[in-house]
Amino acid sequence: xxxxxxxxxxxxxxxxxxxxxxxxxxxxxxxxxxxxxxxxxxxxxxxxxxxxxxxxxxxxxxxxxxxxxxxxxxxxxxxxxxxxxxxxxxxxxxxxxxxxxxxxxxxxxxxxxxxxxxxxxxxxxxxxxxxxxxxxxxxxxxxxxxxxxxxxxxxxxxxxxxxxxxxxxxxxxxxxxxxxxxxxxxxxxxxxxxxxxxxxxxxxxxxxxxxxxxxxxxxxxxxxxxxxxxxxxxxxxxxxxxxxxxxxxxxxxxxx
Amino acid sequence: xxxxxxxxxxxxxxxxxxxxxxxxxxxxxxxxxxxxxxxxxxxxxxxxxxxxxxxxxxxxxxxxxxxxxxxxxxxxxxxxxxxxxxxxxxxxxxxxxxxxxxxxxxxxxxxxxxxxxxxxxxxxxxxxxxxxxxxxxxxxxxxxxxxxxxxxxxxxxxxxxxxxxxxxxxxxxxxxxxxxxxxxxxxxxxxxxxxxxxxxxxxxxxxxxxxxxxxxxxxxxxxxxxxxxxxxxxxxxxxxxxxxxxxxxxxxxxxx
Numbered sequence: 001x002x003x004x005x006x007x008x009x010x011x012x013x014x015x016x017x018x019x020x021x022x023x024x025x026x027x028x029x030x031x032x033x034x035x036x037x038x039x040x041x042x043x044x045x046x047x048x049x050x051x052x053x054x055x056x057x058x059x060x061x062x063x064x065x066x067x068x069x070x071x072x073x074x075x076x077x078x079x080x081x082x083x084x085x086x087x088x089x090x091x092x093x094x095x096x097x098x099x100x101x102x103x104x105x106x107x108x109x110x111x112x113x114x115x116x117x118x119x120x121x122x123x124x125x126x127x128x129x130x131x132x133x134x135x136x137x138x139x140x141x142x143x144x145x146x147x148x149x150x151x152x153x154x155x156x157x158x159x160x161x162x163x164x165x166x167x168x169x170x171x172x173x174x175x176x177x178x179x180x181x182x183x184x185x186x187x188x189x190x191x192x193x194x195x196x197x198x199x200x201x202x203x204x205x206x207x208x209x210x211x212x213x214x215x216x217x218x219x220x221x222x223x224x225x226x227x228x229x230x231x232x233x234x235x236x237x238x239x240x241x242x243x244x245x246x247x248x249x250x251x252x253x254x255x256x
Numbered sequence: 257x258x259x260x261x262x263x264x265x266x267x268x269x270x271x272x273x274x275x276x277x278x279x280x281x282x283x284x285x286x287x288x289x290x291x292x293x294x295x296x297x298x299x300x301x302x303x304x305x306x307x308x309x310x311x312x313x314x315x316x317x318x319x320x321x322x323x324x325x326x327x328x329x330x331x332x333x334x335x336x337x338x339x340x341x342x343x344x345x346x347x348x349x350x351x352x353x354x355x356x357x358x359x360x361x362x363x364x365x366x367x368x369x370x371x372x373x374x375x376x377x378x379x380x381x382x383x384x385x386x387x388x389x390x391x392x393x394x395x396x397x398x399x400x401x402x403x404x405x406x407x408x409x410x411x412x413x414x415x416x417x418x419x420x421x422x423x424x425x426x427x428x429x430x431x432x433x434x435x436x437x438x439x440x441x442x443x444x445x446x447x448x449x450x451x452x453x454x455x456x457x458x459x460x461x462x463x464x465x466x467x468x469x470x471x472x473x474x475x476x477x478x479x480x481x482x483x484x485x486x487x488x489x490x491x492x493x494x495x496x497x498x499x500x501x502x503x504x505x506x507x508x509x510x511x512x
Contacts, residue, residue, distance in 0.1 A: 011389045066390065086385075096389050129342075132324065133352050134267045138390065 001075040004082075005105040006055070008032065008070040010097035013137045013247065017063045018070070032070070032097060033057060039092040040074060043085055047077045058111040058254040059118065062205070064246030066138065069100075069253040073111040117181070117255035119198045120207045122248045124215065127191040140211075140248040145193070145218030147185065153217040153224035154183045156231065157210065164234040166210055167203035168243060176203055176234070183210070196252075209236070211244035257331040260338075261361045262311070264288065264326040266353035269393045269503065274316040274326070288326070288353060289313060295348040296330060299341055303333045314367040314510040315374065318461070320502030322394065325356075325509040329367040373437070373511040375454045376463045378504045380471065383447040396467075396504040401449070401474030403441065409473040409480035410439045412487065413466065420490035422466055423459035424499060432459055432490070439466070452508075465492070467500035 016029035020037075028034055036055045041048050058071040082102065089099040125131050128143035157180055164176040182198040195214070197207050213230065216222040222241060230239050272285035276293075284290055292311045297304050314327040338358065345355040381387050384399035413436055420432040438454040451470070453463050469486065472478040478497060486495050 009389050068388065095392055098386070098389050100386050130354070130356050133265050133354050134322065134394065136351055 001077060001107070002080070003073055003075050003105050003107045003109055005101075005103045005109060005111065006036070006072045006074070006099050007101040008036070008072060008097065009068050009100050010066060010070070011137065012061060012064045012066040014096060015063065017065070018057050018060045032061070032067075033072075035094055035097060036072065036099075039089055040076075042092055043088045044076065044080060047080050049077070056111050058115050059202075059251070061249075061251055062246050064137075065249045065251065066247075067251040070251050071111050071115070071254040071256075073105065073109055075107075111254075114256050115201070115254050117198060117200045118202060118251065119196065119253040119255070120202070121250045121252050122195045122197065122207060122211045122244065123188075123250075124193040124195065124211075124248065125191055126193060137247050138250075139192070140215070140245050142215050142219065145215065146220060147193070147218065149220070149224050150185070150214045150218040153214055153222075153227050156227045157183060161231055162234050163203055163206055163231070165230050165236055165239045166206045166213075167236060168205040168209065169236070171204035173203060178203065178206070183214075205243055207249060208244040208246070209239065209241070211248070213239065213241040215244065216241040257333060257363070258336075259329055259331050259361050259363045259365055261357075261359045261365060261367065262292070262328045262330070262355050263357040264292070264328060264353065265324050265356050266322060266326070267393070268317060268320045268322040270352060271319065273319045273321070274313050288317075288323075289328075291350055291353060292328065292355075295345055296332075298348055299344045300332065300336060303336050305333070312367050314371050315458075315507070317505075317507055318502050320393075321505045321507065322503075323507040326507050327367045327371070327510040327512075329361065329365055331363075367510070370512050371457070371510050373454065373456045374458060374507065375452065375509040375511070376458070377506045377508050378451045378453065378463060378467045378500065379444075379506075380449040380451065380467075380504065381447055382449060393503050394506075395448070396471070396501050398471050398475065401471065402476060403449070403474065405476070405480050406441070406470045406474040409470055409478075409483050412483045413439060417487050418490050419459055419462055419487070421486050421492055421495045422462045422469075423492060424461040424465065425492070427460035429459060434459065434462070439470075461499055463505060464500040464502070465495065465497070467504070469495065469497040471500065472497040 010032050015032050018032045020031050020034050033055055037052050040053050053074050055072045055074045085102050123139040125139040125141045126144050131141045160179040162177050178199050178201055180199040184196055186194045188194045217224050266288050271288050274288045276287050276290050293308050296309050309330050311328045311330045341358050379395040381395040381397045382400050387397045416435040418432050419434050434455050434457055436455040440452055442450045444450045473480050
């Protein structure tokens with residue numbers, strides 16, 4: 001059976017995240033995976049089997065988290081003509097998501113297992129008195145920040161470390177060691193700061209925990225010099241900063 | 257009674273426009289004016305009368321049209337303390353709108369009658385194959401455009417003219433003569449074009465009709481040399497281009 005690799009963009013606001021929670025639930029929450037599987041089922045037409053085709057994502061995004069370059073794979077029956085699929089996805093998918101590329105890949109390609117890295121971005125809004133309504137679903141309003149202090153706090157995080165302190169509970173992973181290749185920020189407007197995070201992989205809510213820490217440093221609530229201790233502790237309880245809210249986060253790219 | 261001038265920003269997508277349609281309707285559609293009046297009523301607390309305080313906008317925006325700088329006025333009873341109103345509006349207004357400034361103005365200030373001009377922006381998306389989901393509520397996907405031709409078409413529109421050809425039916429105005437002081441465009445990204453329109457006033461859906469014409473010129477469907485004839489005709493039926501969709505349009509500023 002041919003295997004397809006899809007690249008997917010979505011506004012996470014009105015999704016309960018990426019993943020179908022429980023296939024047996026009567027009333028399914030609205031998920032990106034669920035909408036994709038419905039669209040695929042209709043695109044398959046007479047080729048569709050009784051069971052829906054499963055779509056496997058490179059990673060789960062939480063409710064409210066956006067994506068520009070989420071990746072997923074799926075297997076389709078032999079003999080399906082793909083020429084109309086780009087237009088078909090446009091017509092069938094809801095307004096707040098899109099399939100931006102469809103590629104035929106070797107049958108052993110796996111969206112999650114083959115991923116060699118990911119890039120996320122996180123947007124901050126620095127003006128405490130006014131946040132334009134159109135940015136509210138995409139940014140975290142933090143007030144003014146000491147960017148130099150934040151950059152100081154970034155340094156000990158770069159490289160290979162045990163990031164157990166930055167992992168929220170509820171996931172099972174073999175190791176909490178990850179390698180961060182880059183954390184940097186970009187001023188994209190007078191009150192807008194876009195942070196970029198790149199690593200070989202991220203633990204559950206790790207980017208949001210990193211961002212939460214950096215913002216507290218930028219607000220002067222935490223000293224950048226304490227970051228090595230937070231890492232060393234290997235325990236989320238030892239990290240005094242909050243998990244940054246979901247809406248500022250976007251999965252930009254999955255590397256293979 | 258003190259008169260207040262409010263500046264208001266909103267994402268128009270989930271509003272049936274600015275204005276309450278009919279005060280006697282049982283089930284009111286969701287409007288910006290309606291949400292404002294509800295919030296004001298709660299802010300007034302014990303000062304609130306039985307009848308809701310009416311809020312008068314500088315102009316109506318259609319369903320789906322956004323605003324960064326809509327203006328409205330309202331009268332409040334004597335003795336109301338305004339210090340908590342900025343925070344109060346933040347707490348009471350829905351997520352997709354905000355009051356960005358509250359000013360006490362002379363009692364003869366009138367948001368609509370005193371306006372000396374308005375500025376709108378209209379965003380176009382030039383990539384036919386992909387439109388990021390997060391831009392869909394804010395842009396019109398037109399495909400590639402000949403910007404030089406569009407700029408050619410702008411020239412005859414600048415200045416004082418009878419814009420009857422650019423007015424959609426359903427409004428009553430004394431005169432259809434308006435003075436456009438500026439129409440210009442700005443490339444805000446690889447596929448993004450932001451058009452700015454400034455005039456002493458605009459007729460019903462006039463910006464959207466101007467944008468519809470310019471896009472057809474940019475697509476090579478209409479010749480820029482025909483624009484003076486369209487103006488001359490003083491009749492919407494003589495204008496072969498469509499009204500541009502609401503979602504690309506934003507009321508940026510009202511001048512006084």
